[in-house]
Amino acid sequence: MTYRKLIFTGPVGAGKTTAIASISDQPPVRTDAAASDLTALRKSATTVALDYGVLHLPDGGKLHLYGTPGQERFDFMWDILTEGGIGLILLIDNDRADPLHDLRRFLHRFQSFIAATGLALGVTCMDLRAHPSLESYHLELVQLGFRAPVLEVDARRRTDVSLLIQALLLHLDPGLSVEGGKV
Amino acid sequence: MKRAKIAVLGAPPRFHSLLERFLTKVCRVRVVGAEQAEVCIIDLDGYGAGELLAAERRRRPRRPLILLSLQAVDENDAVCLKKPLQSRDLAQALERILERRERPAPQRLGVDGRPPESRPVSRRADTKADEVAFYDPKDYLQELLATAYRQALTTEMILRIDLGWKPIVIYPRQRLVWVNADERKLRSFCRLPLRHIVRLTEEDGLQTVIQPDPEAGLREPPPSCQRMDALLWKVAWWNSAGRLPKFIAPDRPVQLKRWPNLTRYWHPPQALPIAALLYRRPMTPLVTARVLRLPVTDVSGFVSAASALRLLCFPEECAVGPDPVTESPAVSERQGLFQRIMRRLRGG
Numbered sequence: 001m002t003y004r005k006l007i008f009t010g011p012v013g014a015g016k017t018t019a020i021a022s023i024s025d026q027p028p029v030r031t032d033a034a035a036s037d038l039t040a041l042r043k044s045a046t047t048v049a050l051d052y053g054v055l056h057l058p059d060g061g062k063l064h065l066y067g068t069p070g071q072e073r074f075d076f077m078w079d080i081l082t083e084g085g086i087g088l089i090l091l092i093d094n095d096r097a098d099p100l101h102d103l104r105r106f107l108h109r110f111q112s113f114i115a116a117t118g119l120a121l122g123v124t125c126m127d128l129r130a131h132p133s134l135e136s137y138h139l140e141l142v143q144l145g146f147r148a149p150v151l152e153v154d155a156r157r158r159t160d161v162s163l164l165i166q167a168l169l170l171h172l173d174p175g176l177s178v179e180g181g182k183v
Numbered sequence: 184m185k186r187a188k189i190a191v192l193g194a195p196p197r198f199h200s201l202l203e204r205f206l207t208k209v210c211r212v213r214v215v216g217a218e219q220a221e222v223c224i225i226d227l228d229g230y231g232a233g234e235l236l237a238a239e240r241r242r243r244p245r246r247p248l249i250l251l252s253l254q255a256v257d258e259n260d261a262v263c264l265k266k267p268l269q270s271r272d273l274a275q276a277l278e279r280i281l282e283r284r285e286r287p288a289p290q291r292l293g294v295d296g297r298p299p300e301s302r303p304v305s306r307r308a309d310t311k312a313d314e315v316a317f318y319d320p321k322d323y324l325q326e327l328l329a330t331a332y333r334q335a336l337t338t339e340m341i342l343r344i345d346l347g348w349k350p351i352v353i354y355p356r357q358r359l360v361w362v363n364a365d366e367r368k369l370r371s372f373c374r375l376p377l378r379h380i381v382r383l384t385e386e387d388g389l390q391t392v393i394q395p396d397p398e399a400g401l402r403e404p405p406p407s408c409q410r411m412d413a414l415l416w417k418v419a420w421w422n423s424a425g426r427l428p429k430f431i432a433p434d435r436p437v438q439l440k441r442w443p444n445l446t447r448y449w450h451p452p453q454a455l456p457i458a459a460l461l462y463r464r465p466m467t468p469l470v471t472a473r474v475l476r477l478p479v480t481d482v483s484g485f486v487s488a489a490s491a492l493r494l495l496c497f498p499e500e501c502a503v504g505p506d507p508v509t510e511s512p513a514v515s516e517r518q519g520l521f522q523r524i525m526r527r528l529r530g531g
Contacts, residue, residue, distance in 0.1 A: 056527070
């Protein structure tokens with residue numbers, strides 16, 4: 001039996017909880033609390049400890065899906081959650097005030113975890129705001145010394161989240177087979 | 184220019200008249216009787232077709248033949264096309280024969296003796312450079328679309344492409360494009376070079392033009408609009424039909440500048456590992472096919488689409504094989520885990 005973790009991170013409202021709910025085989029466990037600070041302007045409740053979902057694998061093993069809290073004051077949870085992770089899914093909300101700043105902040109914070117594993121970047125809310133473009137994100141990544149797949153994502157769509165995870169796995173190991181018809 | 188003379192033998196009347204219309208209007212040749220013809224098309228599924236073929240070989244052994252059949256046919260001295268007949272295949276076969284007849288010494292011959300643009304498409308993973316088929320994007324919708332995009336983005340005007348087929352309207356401000364055709368129709372339209380479409384319609388006085396469409400500016404873009412980049416990506420993939428753009432050598436390394444936005448672009452499953460590999464390191468299309476054990480046609484489609492969106496660069500160093508992977512229990516375990524996750528995500 002295999003127990004491994006995939007970590008979802010990103011700023012408040014980027015879609016971490018929704019992405020885990022889209023892909024999880026069972027209703028995700030959430031640790032929400034009523035938002036009391038500036039977060040309340042964006043949504044009524046926010047994750048304070050973690051989100052948890054699970055993907056059952058063909059051999060009976062499980063892939064645990066962990067979402068970190070988006071707010072920095074809960075960042076003590078980040079190191080705990082990344083322990084044993086196979087890679088990082090970073091979601092950035094394109095409709096926030098300075099999404100490239102968010103990107104830099106999270107890359108800096110997860111730098112050593114990304115170096116040890118790998119990264120895939122999903123940009124959400126591009127339908128609400130098209131800029132920065134995917135190319136801008138890519139250039140920012142390159143400038144900071146990262147190489148990663150960058151895809152537009154709607155966290156509510158299972159196919160989008162699935163493709164982002166597949167991109168991460170193939171980025172780590174391009175030799176993986178893609179047999180099977182569905183995304 | 185003098186039109187080539189083609190005979191169609193052995194086809195039932197309705198199929199004969201359909202072929203005649205296609206040959207006359209699209210391929211711009213004359214359909215004549217067997218005595219006058221320079222090239223002969225024989226329907227092998229018709230009554231007495233075997234005798235017809237034997238008689239044809241006896242009487243005119245040097246006349247080029249195109250054989251049509253529901254069965255897979257392998258005749259060394261003839262071009263064999265399997266039914267259901269694809270218009271593109273027939274047009275290309277005929278073009279190839281006529282080119283050979285008109286230009287006995289074609290340029291840039293490969294070891295197979297054919298010019299690269301007219302080679303049949305090889306689907307094998309171990310295809311050699313001389314067997315790769317090419318196409319010129321300028322002959323197809325992708326180049327016209329790219330040109331119209333450039334004009335629309337530069338002038339910031341809504342532009343309309345009239346091909347004598349379905350109109351295409353480009354909304355540069357919203358980065359959207361509207362095609363009045365469903366996916367199936369668009370895909371089969373992409374099979375033919377534009378000159379064939381223009382030939383079909385030029386008798387009605389239509390030409391391919393890109394022009395401003397001020398009326399479209401008065402309305403919101405229709406809900407069925409597609410994104411400009413997503414349309415160009417799939418049109419280029421379909422125009423490629425498994426061939427490489429003629430300016431990309433199969434043995435020259437290419438690399439992806441960044442991942443294509445595959446959550447929003449049409450793609451077959453193989454696009455993912457191709458993207459991962461070509462993003463990771465420069466690699467030739469031939470080596471990519473071999474490393475991933477994919478038909479070279481899949482790699483050619485991907486390279487064509489990525490090139491249309493200017494996602495490719497051409498580094499000088501050539502990677503000849505996969506990354507060296509240290510065999511260790513940890514690496515094998517990780518691969519096994521990733522493979523199981525992939526299988527689960529793809530519904531296997």
